[in-house]
Amino acid sequence: MIGFLVAGLVIGALARLIVPGKQHLGILATLALGLVGSLIGGLIAQFFGTGDIWELNVLGFVCAVIAAVLLIGVAESIAGRNRRAVR
Numbered sequence: 001m002i003g004f005l006v007a008g009l010v011i012g013a014l015a016r017l018i019v020p021g022k023q024h025l026g027i028l029a030t031l032a033l034g035l036v037g038s039l040i041g042g043l044i045a046q047f048f049g050t051g052d053i054w055e056l057n058v059l060g061f062v063c064a065v066i067a068a069v070l071l072i073g074v075a076e077s078i079a080g081r082n083r084r085a086v087r
Contacts, residue, residue: 007056008035015068023076033075037068 009027012034016023025033041064042053051057 004035004038004054005031008032008038010034011038011041011061011064011068012072014065015072018065018069019072019076023072024079025072025075029075033071034064034068037066037071038064040064040067 009031012030012032015034015037016025016030038060039053041060041062042051042055044063044067045051045055045057045060046053048059050059053060
């Protein structure tokens, strides 16, 4: 369980490094998006038969980072839309 949280934080941090510009996300949002991204990556890796959803493998890791990058983009667009509506 602790390894899953650490992997989610690492994946979320890598995704934030890949996304250009400044993100207005806290550490908990980064962790949550990294965890969701790692689940999606694990499911994709399991679909292709390279391992189980809970295994750490290269395809799952790459897919997890890509999914987290997409999730950060979606979260930023939703948060940006809400910030503009408040101002």
